[in-house]
Amino acid sequence: MTLSKNILVIGGAGYIGSHTVLALRNAGYTTVVYDNFSSGHRDACFGDHLVEGDLADTARLTDTLRAHDIGCVVHFAALIEAGQSVVTPLPFFENNVAGTLSLLTAMNAAGVPRLVFSSTAAVYGNNTDAPLLHEALPSAPVNPYGHSKAMVETVLETCVAAHGLQAIALRYFNASGADPEGRTGERHSPETHxxxxxxxxxxxxxxxxxxxxxxxxxxxxxxxxDYIHVCDLASGHVAAVAHLLARDTAGLTPINLGTxxxxxxxxxxxxxxxxxxxxxxxxxxxxxxxxxxxxxxxxxxxxxxxxxxxxxxxxxxxxxxxxxxxxxxx
Ligand SMILES: NC(=O)c1ccc[n+]([C@@H]2O[C@H](COP(=O)([O-])OP(=O)(O)OC[C@H]3O[C@@H](n4cnc5c(N)ncnc54)[C@H](O)[C@@H]3O)[C@@H](O)[C@H]2O)c1
Known part of the structure; x- marks a missing residue:
């Protein structure tokens, strides 16, 4: 069976998402950006198609997955400010965890089992004694943002057995840099990096x-x-998508993207x-x-x-x- 090379990029108008859309297109994939522009930028939307919508809108996600014959989903959409998550944790769980539940529901309904999820080194949290952070270390987040990402990884794990989910959780270290051609770059507001x-x-x-x-x-x-150039993160996503599309194996694999x-x-x-x-x-x-x-x-x-x-x-x-x-x- 040949799988569709149409990729749904949720949060594709954001910093890492916009670089990844450029890299996916360069690698021959067709991209559909799905974004609510809560922190993304319209001039950083490089997808072949754009759907303006919210992660919480399960019906719209399901329609989008079906209408574009999506082979794999890449999910960047999240609130990302760890410091703010300590002050106002609930929106972080709402957007990052409940939002991902909505996406998984849509993927089940549309019969799309492949997902690349944006996780983070923040899931390692308190594992500060290890000289290098390896994926086998237990999760030990220290703030609600890190907890929200670790919770999603747990949810994904349960969906492997129950729904045949085929997922990779990419745990990024410190995303940095910009497109060398200047088409997109880091524009967070407020900036904390x-x-x-x-x-x-x-x-x-x-x-x-x-x-x-x-x-x-x-x-x-x-x-x-560990600073990692955003173009390296983007190529890591292209590799993860190719890996998932080449196999038909249920599982969740956490993978660090760092140097x-x-x-x-x-x-x-x-x-x-x-x-x-x-x-x-x-x-x-x-x-x-x-x-x-x-x-x-x-x-x-x-x-x-x-x-x-x-x-x-x-x-x-x-x-x-x-x-x-x-x-x-x-
Ligand atoms: N930037 C980093 O250093 C870093 C490090 C580790 C992990 N991450 C993770 O990578 C992902 C992307 O980070 P980024 O720096 O590109 O952030 P970003 O804020 O630039 O991009 C997030 C994108 O998701 C969209 N979005 C957010 N909530 C949405 C919703 N409910 N519905 C639809 N779209 C929504 C935003 O509009 C934006 O375009 C996040 O999941 C983040 O947790 C980032």
Missing amino acids: LIPLVIEAARGVRDSIKIYGTDYPTPDGTCIR GAGQSVRQVIEAVARISGRQFSVIEDTRRAGDPATLVADASRARTLLGWQATHSDLDSIVADAWAYAEKTF
Whole structure:
């Protein structure tokens, strides 16, 4: 049986979704973007088709799956701000968990069992003693956002046996960078991610950048994270879709998308200063609650199962692409 190469990309007008739509089209897939534009951008919609709709609208999702003969769903749609989720957790569970239940109901009704789900390194939460975070570690989220993603992974697991779901949960580390051709990039509002915030400081959009904690047990005392270029994330999704379409096996496979190497906050700040040629104020502050010293992926499963590895994720390429996008866009 040849499966349809029509891919439904939910949240395809957002940061990672828009890059993935470009990569899927480049790989020969037909894409249908489904988005409610709560945080996505109309000018970042590159799908062959666009359906404006909400994840909660099960009937509309079912109609869309049927009308476009969808072979696989890629699901990015979520509220993503971990800090905000502590203040107002309910919308996070409503959108991220209940929204995904609506999608799974629609997929059952339309007979589409293949799903690539946007999960996150935040599901590892408290597993901070492991030098590299491996998919076999137990989930231990520390905020409602991370819980919402871990809960969805649990729901997906139950749908494997009950409904024959064929799913991959891609656990992204720190998404960063922008399309090297400048067609799309990171435009979150409010922005909470380190690289765009440092770029704002370098461009004079903000007064300074703060380093939260300089006494961590790391070589330069600042936190280390695994930055992954958004184009590498996009190619990881193309590989995951191809993997699912080539098989007919029920299961949920969590797969890290990271580089396996970390960069410190100071290294990021230095890279932005070097690449932009700008000077800006850096303020050293105390640690923030809940920030582990180091979060770096064990990236071996993606290599083994998907034949994928990061190829654009050296820090200078990430910063150069993010800088060029910010200069062109803001
Ligand atoms: N950005 C990161 O560093 C990062 C890291 C780990 C995981 N993730 C996950 O990746 C996914 C995408 O993140 P992003 O940074 O591209 O976020 P984003 O906010 O740029 O994109 C999310 C998209 O989903 C859409 N959306 C949200 N709720 C919807 C709903 N109810 N119905 C229809 N559309 C809806 C938004 O309009 C937007 O286009 C999220 O699931 C996020 O949790 C992101």
